[in-house]
Amino acid sequence: MEAAEAQRGRDGGGQRRSPLDVIMSQIRRKRSGSDRKPLGRFLSRTSERTAIPEDAESENRGQSPGPAAPVESQRDAGWGRVCVFLQRLGKKADSRSLSLAHCDLTATDLLELASLLQFLPQLEEMDVSWNELIGGSLTTLTSHLQHVGGIRTLKLCSCRLNADDVAALGEALPSAPVLEILDLSWNSSVGGTLQSLLGKLQPSVRELHLVACQLTAADAAALGGLVAVLPKLCVLDVSCNPQLTQEVDAGGFGQLAASLSHAVSLIVLRLQACGLKPDDLEALGASLRCLPSVRQLDLSCNRSVAGGLSRLASHLPHMAHLESLDLHLCRLRRADLEALIQVLPSLTALTALDVSSNKEAGGAVHQLVSVLPLTQMRRLPMSSCRLTEESFTALALVAPYLRSLDVSWCKVVGGRLPLLMDALQPSVVLELRLSSCGLTTDDLRHLADVCRRGCVSSLRVLDLSYNGSVGDAGWAALFAAGGLGSLEEADLSLRPLTSAPCSAWLPTLLGALPRMPALARLAMQRWTAGPQEEQQLRFSVKNRNIRLDWDPDGSDWKTSSQEESQAEE
Numbered sequence: 114m115e116a117a118e119a120q121r122g123r124d125g126g127g128q129r130r131s132p133l134d135v136i137m138s139q140i141r142r143k144r145s146g147s148d149r150k151p152l153g154r155f156l157s158r159t160s161e162r163t164a165i166p167e168d169a170e171s172e173n174r175g176q177s178p179g180p181a182a183p184v185e186s187q188r189d190a191g192w193g194r195v196c197v198f199l200q201r202l203g204k205k206a207d208s209r210s211l212s213l214a215h216c217d218l219t220a221t222d223l224l225e226l227a228s229l230l231q232f233l234p235q236l237e238e239m240d241v242s243w244n245e246l247i248g249g250s251l252t253t254l255t256s257h258l259q260h261v262g263g264i265r266t267l268k269l270c271s272c273r274l275n276a277d278d279v280a281a282l283g284e285a286l287p288s289a290p291v292l293e294i295l296d297l298s299w300n301s302s303v304g305g306t307l308q309s310l311l312g313k314l315q316p317s318v319r320e321l322h323l324v325a326c327q328l329t330a331a332d333a334a335a336l337g338g339l340v341a342v343l344p345k346l347c348v349l350d351v352s353c354n355p356q357l358t359q360e361v362d363a364g365g366f367g368q369l370a371a372s373l374s375h376a377v378s379l380i381v382l383r384l385q386a387c388g389l390k391p392d393d394l395e396a397l398g399a400s401l402r403c404l405p406s407v408r409q410l411d412l413s414c415n416r417s418v419a420g421g422l423s424r425l426a427s428h429l430p431h432m433a434h435l436e437s438l439d440l441h442l443c444r445l446r447r448a449d450l451e452a453l454i455q456v457l458p459s460l461t462a463l464t465a466l467d468v469s470s471n472k473e474a475g476g477a478v479h480q481l482v483s484v485l486p487l488t489q490m491r492r493l494p495m496s497s498c499r500l501t502e503e504s505f506t507a508l509a510l511v512a513p514y515l516r517s518l519d520v521s522w523c524k525v526v527g528g529r530l531p532l533l534m535d536a537l538q539p540s541v542v543l544e545l546r547l548s549s550c551g552l553t554t555d556d557l558r559h560l561a562d563v564c565r566r567g568c569v570s571s572l573r574v575l576d577l578s579y580n581g582s583v584g585d586a587g588w589a590a591l592f593a594a595g596g597l598g599s600l601e602e603a604d605l606s607l608r609p610l611t612s613a614p615c616s617a618w619l620p621t622l623l624g625a626l627p628r629m630p631a632l633a634r635l636a637m638q639r640w641t642a643g644p645q646e647e648q649q650l651r652f653s654v655k656n657r658n659i660r661l662d663w664d665p666d667g668s669d670w671k672t673s674s675q676e677e678s679q680a681e682e
Contacts, residue, residue, distance in 0.1 A: 324353050
């Protein structure tokens with residue numbers, strides 16, 4: 114046996130094969146018979162070409178390639194190996210894009226993938242995100258990155274990368290001189306090791322995503338030194354890194370904020386949940402006033418900025434092209450909102466303003482609406498804002514122009530929905546979110562009338578969850594009305610720890626499904642039905658390939674309860 118293995122470890126010329134070739138040979142031998150299929154349908158580019166067996170390389174090993182073996186045939190054989198590898202993972206082969214996210218890749222898979230890169234010289238995009246088993250073995254892949262020198266997008270989100278992986282990636286980056294997008298988000302061990310990587314980035318980089326990487330103040334300082342030498346950087350996302358601002362003495366975030374003034378191409382800046390404080394806002398504002406090109410600014414989920422928004426607001430008028438400003442869940446106070454209202458008239462390009470999940474915002478809707486450029490507004494979410502009757506009426510003034518209408522978790526909506534629905538313009542709104550609004554049966558009947566008139570014919574998302582006060586007649590009227598041909602996602606779920614039968618209106622819903630050809634997700638958590646009705650529903654959605662989120666027993670109540678508590682907070 115040992116002699117046989119030794120013989121297999123040598124090629125036809127008597128020379129020892131490399132460890133990589135030995136491993137690849139073992140992988141091929143272990144494949145099941147079902148995987149060993151002819152590859153003619155993948156390989157034939159013209160009618161004259163014939164299928165090449167998967168193990169052709171093994172069978173021909175030891176035979177000297179004669180003059181009749183063209184280089185193109187070797188490329189076809191390599192492409193065949195690529196096709197087999199991707200087919201085993203349920204993916205289609207694409208010479209320019211390699212999407213292997215959520216494939217449960219192992220270190221062995223990564224080794225095989227690395228050996229295939231030489232057959233993908235035209236590769237421009239590679240995504241191996243959400244494969245946590247490849248952490249610690251990234252060098253296997255990066256050592257072959259020179260074969261895909263034209264790669265422009267590299268995504269490695271949530272792969273449990275460690276310090277060695279980051280170092281290996283840094284060493285390989287010079288082999289990717291045209292890399293434009295690098296995403297290392299959701300790798301907590303990247304924090305503290307980023308400096309070894311940043312210095313190797315090429316000037317071609319346009320987007321850098323480092324969400325939830327546990328970045329430190331030292332990493333922030335290193336980022337600050339980087340942005341000045343990346344002339345094309347237009348997207349920087351360091352959200353969910355609260356440690357960036359924790360080490361005050363290190364001054365890391367201050368250096369990053371000051372350096373942003375040199376990022377002349379910056380268009381999108383995301384600093385969600387970074388633990389920003391009023392002092393950080395002032396330092397940030399001083400740089401942003403030098404960057405009129407910024408169009409999207411996300412400062413959401415920074416609760417410590419409460420009471421200090423004025424220190425940023427004074428700089429906002431210099432951002433002439435700002436289109437989107439996100440301040441949701443920042444615990445804004447009345448003084449913060451007043452400071453924002455004063456500068457809003459200067460933001461003439463604004464199309465989206467998010468102050469949702471700020472309780473005080475409910476009392477300032479009238480003032481906000483009076484200074485916003487209403488005809489160009491597309492998003493103004495007001496969920497969890499403690500809307501009053503007066504503010505709800507004021508919101509109806511901007512409703513005709515919004516692409517997304519969100520008043521979830523506002524009890525004042527119940528019984529008053531017609532005021533909002535009658536303000537809608539036909540085929541404008543794409544998302545309608547009315548979760549936990551205390552809707553009544555009459556509210557849904559009116560919504561059904563709006564659907565029947567074709568006013569929401571472009572609607573893609575409809576969230577009516579947590580409205581258990583709606584009677585059976587309301588649900589039946591909605592689904593019988595039609596007019597939801599563009600709907601892609603619908604949520605009808607009940608509150609946690611509650612349940613109700615849906616037998617009275619389920620047949621109407623089943624009858625309406627053929628008139629909703631775009632529907633891809635249906636959530637009906639905690640609605641109950643008889644065995645036959647449940648079977649009919651599951652058969653209908655399976656036949657249409659619709660994702661059904663339905664747990665009649667309510668076993669998901671713990672997760673839902675947590676979400677509900679957070680929303681109410």
